[in-house]
Structure formats: C-alpha cells, structure tokens
Amino acid sequence: MTRRMRDRMVTPAVTAVLAVLLPASTPAGPGTAADATVPAAVAGPVTPAPAITHREERIDTAGGPVTTDVVVADLRRSGVHATLLTGATVGERATVPAHAERAGVTAAVNGDFFDFARSNVPAGPSVRDGRALTSPVPPGRRLAPAVPGSDPADVLAVDGSGTPRLDRLTLDASVTVADGTRLPIRTLNAYAVPVGGIGLLTPDWSGDRNATLCGSDTDRDAPCAPDRIEVAVRDGVVAQVRPPGTGPVPDGEQVLVGRDEGAAALRGLAPGDPVVVEHRLSAASGVPPRTAVGGSPVLRDGAAVPGLDPVVREPRSAAGITAEGRLILLTADGRESTSVGITLAETAEQLRRAGAVHGINLDGGGSSTMVFRGRVVNAPSEDTYRAVPNAFGIVAP
Incomplete structure (x- = not known):
C-alpha cells in the first residue's frame, strides 16, 4: 500500500469536481443546452462554478506515473482571498496543516525555499497583510534549483483588489545619520547579509543575529566576516x-547588523545619536502587494521558461495564474514507485495544463504539502509532515 493510500482515500467528491472543471469531449451541437436557439426556460438556470475546487489527477511522464493535486480558486469572488501563513516570527516553523488550521484557511500549500536547519528563514521576499517581512538574500545564497532568468526578488503577489501576478520585490532601505549621511541597508530580516553590507532586523526576527554575517555571497559555509x-x-x-548577538529582537527595537565595509560604517555611530531608519519593498509592477511569497517563475505568457531542467524528478509544489485571474495551487508526489515526481520542465507544463498562463515554482521535496478543507490531500514524501516557515493560503466559503 502506498503512502497516499495510507494517508487518505479519494472520495466521490473528487469525481464531481472533475466534472465541473473539465470540459466535455464532444462539442455542443444543435438542440443542446449550448445552442443559442434553445429557450432559457428549456435550458434551465446556470449553476455558477464553485469558488474553489480540488482535483486529483494521475498523469504519465517519461519517467513513470505521477499523482498531482490541483486547487483552483477564483479570487474575484466575494469572500475569497489569498494570504501568507507564518508563525509569530519569520523563522518560526509549523507544518502546513498547522499553518492552515491556525489561520482558518480553506486551502494551503507550502511556500518559499528556506534556510533549512539553520535560521529557517525564507530565502525570498515575503509580505503578510501588506507588511513587508523579508527581503531576498544574495543570489548565491538562495537555496533552490537553478531556474534560468530567475531572480531572488521574484514573487507570487496578490494585491489589495485580489489580483494575482508574478512580480519582483526589491528592498529600498537606508539609515540616515545626524550629519545627513545615508547608509544603504541591503537586507530585511534575511538570513544572509551581502559581503560589505548592512542588514536590518526587526521584531519579526528571532534567530541568531551573528549568523547573518557569516558565509559569503556564494558559499553559505564560508567563515564569518x-x-x-x-x-x-x-x-x-x-x-x-x-x-552581534543571538535571540529575538525586542518589540519597539530595530537592529542594524553590518559586516566588512558595512561594519566600518556603523562604527561611526554612538549611543544617543539620532538616526532615521526607513525600509519598504518596491514592486516592479508598481502595485503594492497585500500578500507575497518568493519563488522562481517557470511559466510566462503561456510558455515554459526556456532552459528548464528536464531530468531531475522531485516532489514539487507550484502556483499559477490563469488569464482570468484565477489562482492555481499544484503539488506533484514523488520519491515513490507509484509517483516518481516531475521535473521543472514538467512543472511548467502541468501548470499550463491546469489553465495557468503564468506560474512559479515553490519549495519542493519533503516540504511539498497541500491542504484542502482540513485534510492533507497529497502524499508528502516524508513519513512526517515537514515544518516550514511559510505557506500560501486561500480563504473561501
């Protein structure tokens, strides 16, 4: 018996959802309900599609069979919205079911890659309820498979009107000292401050502050500055x-951490000096996000990003956007004989097949977990659900 069979049983409701989501194979002809000549009284009332649906699919790939789970949510519908699920601090982890239950969401999938087993802080930008939580780490410090053309600042974002988009969020931050000198701040609550830079840590941070100044821009295991x-x-x-110390940043306090040239610049400050610390995440689209999670785009304008890896198979999590603005969440089971996982190239194809025109790869492997209406619907590859720092959730009736 497979892990999926042990964890859950597929109910007839899945078949009903498929009937709603998948078009009939035979085009409508004369005399059918789709024929414009049929009176409305005969055709009957049109039942609106559900605001959020889930379906399971079995697909065949070059490497073997794969089971995918797909959630589609219409963020334009009343009462439906996306939200970032986190703990009290950016490095606090919980399983996706725990995140989902705590937030009371209808569906959720694990979020960004993170500094696993160290700070546990997400690698990319994150925004919760309009508030910036983290900025991206240096490109060489992002823990994720290489995706051509991707940038650590790439995100799946949803604005205040409920419109999802692929975007890039970059940090615009500085500390201005008494003489008017403006020192640039390179990171916000990030687990790696660039060589020669200054980072900002807020009460959203709770981990080892000194560790943010260790490693290099390309090697996380390099010595501390x-x-x-x-x-x-x-x-x-x-x-x-x-x-630099360890532990949380107290409420009402901000901590500037500097390394190399950044440390030298901060040494000019003394207790009692007035300073102005400013920070915000700027969106390339110009539209401020209400919710954002980091990831690597794999699908743009209906086409897979060129050069995606076609070989390595893993459990995957991803999200996509349809032309109408619906949001798609997808997981693919892997590391089992009954479900061998998918490649990055196949991830883009499965998002497109589900109706997406734009799509982003999220954390995968043992992190891949999807929750729908209170239960885990995919088959995570580890025997216990992995705790993750953030997840992407959908609230729906």
Missing part, C-alpha cells in the same frame, strides 16, 4: 553599539 557589529535603535536613537 572578520569585522562584524550590530547597532540597536529605539525611538529613533542609537541605544547600543555591540558585537
């Missing part, structure tokens, strides 16, 4: 200048 410092700011004034 020889010159490191942190500056605590409270009420617009420098409260303390000290070696």
Whole structure:
C-alpha cells in the first residue's frame, strides 16, 4: 500500500469536481443546452462554478506515473482571498496543516525555499497583510534549483483588489545619520547579509543575529566576516553599539547588523545619536502587494521558461495564474514507485495544463504539502509532515 493510500482515500467528491472543471469531449451541437436557439426556460438556470475546487489527477511522464493535486480558486469572488501563513516570527516553523488550521484557511500549500536547519528563514521576499517581512538574500545564497532568468526578488503577489501576478520585490532601505549621511541597508530580516553590507532586523526576527554575517555571497559555509557589529535603535536613537548577538529582537527595537565595509560604517555611530531608519519593498509592477511569497517563475505568457531542467524528478509544489485571474495551487508526489515526481520542465507544463498562463515554482521535496478543507490531500514524501516557515493560503466559503 502506498503512502497516499495510507494517508487518505479519494472520495466521490473528487469525481464531481472533475466534472465541473473539465470540459466535455464532444462539442455542443444543435438542440443542446449550448445552442443559442434553445429557450432559457428549456435550458434551465446556470449553476455558477464553485469558488474553489480540488482535483486529483494521475498523469504519465517519461519517467513513470505521477499523482498531482490541483486547487483552483477564483479570487474575484466575494469572500475569497489569498494570504501568507507564518508563525509569530519569520523563522518560526509549523507544518502546513498547522499553518492552515491556525489561520482558518480553506486551502494551503507550502511556500518559499528556506534556510533549512539553520535560521529557517525564507530565502525570498515575503509580505503578510501588506507588511513587508523579508527581503531576498544574495543570489548565491538562495537555496533552490537553478531556474534560468530567475531572480531572488521574484514573487507570487496578490494585491489589495485580489489580483494575482508574478512580480519582483526589491528592498529600498537606508539609515540616515545626524550629519545627513545615508547608509544603504541591503537586507530585511534575511538570513544572509551581502559581503560589505548592512542588514536590518526587526521584531519579526528571532534567530541568531551573528549568523547573518557569516558565509559569503556564494558559499553559505564560508567563515564569518572578520569585522562584524550590530547597532540597536529605539525611538529613533542609537541605544547600543555591540558585537552581534543571538535571540529575538525586542518589540519597539530595530537592529542594524553590518559586516566588512558595512561594519566600518556603523562604527561611526554612538549611543544617543539620532538616526532615521526607513525600509519598504518596491514592486516592479508598481502595485503594492497585500500578500507575497518568493519563488522562481517557470511559466510566462503561456510558455515554459526556456532552459528548464528536464531530468531531475522531485516532489514539487507550484502556483499559477490563469488569464482570468484565477489562482492555481499544484503539488506533484514523488520519491515513490507509484509517483516518481516531475521535473521543472514538467512543472511548467502541468501548470499550463491546469489553465495557468503564468506560474512559479515553490519549495519542493519533503516540504511539498497541500491542504484542502482540513485534510492533507497529497502524499508528502516524508513519513512526517515537514515544518516550514511559510505557506500560501486561500480563504473561501
């Protein structure tokens, strides 16, 4: 018996959903309900499609059979909206079922790649309820499969009107000191500060602050920067200048962490100095997101991104956007003889097949987990559900 069979049984409701989502194979002809000459009284009332649906599919690939789960949500419908699911801090992890239950969402899928087994902080930008939580790490420090043309700032974003889009969120941040000098801030609550840079940590951070100044822009295991410092700011004034520490950032406080040239610049500050810390995530589209999760685009304008890997098969999670603005969540089971996983190239194809014109790859492997109406509907590849720092959720009636 497979893990999927052990975890759950497919109910007749899935067949009903498929009947709603998949078009009939025979075109409508004269005398059918689709014929414009049939009176409305004869055709009967049109039942609107559900606001959110789930279906399971078995597909054949070059590597073997694969089971996918697909959720489609219409964010234009009243009472339907997307939200980012997180813990109290950016590095706090929970399983996708726990995230979903705590937030009361109808559907959820795991989110961005993250600094696994270290800070556990997401690699890319994240926005919850309009508030910026994290900015991207340096390109060489993003833990994810290589996707041609992708950028650590890439996100799936949903704006305040419920419109989803692929976007890029870059950090616009600085600390201005008493003489008017403006020092650039390179990261917000990121697990890796670029070499020579300054990072900003807020009360959304709870991990090892010193570790953000270790590694290089290309090697997470490189030694810590020889010159490191942190500056605590409270009420617009420098409260303390000290070696980088560990633990959470207290409420009402901001911590500037610097390495190399960034550390040298921060050493000019002293307790009591007035400073102005400003930060925001700027969207390439010009539309501020209400919700955003990091990922790598694999489908644009109905076509797969050129150069996607066609060989490596893994459990996958992804999200897509239809031409009408519906949101698609997708998982593909893997690492089993009954479901061998899909490649990045096949991920783009499965999103397109589900109706997406744009799509993004999310964290995969043991993280891939989908919840629909209170239960896990896919078959995660590990014996226990992996705890993740964020998930992408949908609230629906």
